[in-house]
Amino acid sequence: xxxxxxxxxxxxxxxxxxxxxxxxxxxxxxxxxxxxxxxxxxxxxxxxxxxxxxxx
Numbered sequence: 001x002x003x004x005x006x007x008x009x010x011x012x013x014x015x016x017x018x019x020x021x022x023x024x025x026x027x028x029x030x031x032x033x034x035x036x037x038x039x040x041x042x043x044x045x046x047x048x049x050x051x052x053x054x055x056x
Contacts, residue, residue, distance in 0.1 A: 002042045008032040015042060
């Protein structure tokens with residue numbers, strides 16, 4: 001089990017050892033969507049907001 005800190009609320013979040021790069025998860029404390037950006041050391045950032053494409 002690996003841990004990383006939420007960039008939004010600084011909560012410690014546990015991840016399984018088989019976590020994948022670019023995996024999206026949610027902080028259990030504040031609900032922020034997070035993206036795994038590095039595996040060694042484990043690092044997460046706020047996931048980019050999905051923008052509407054309005055059919056373009």
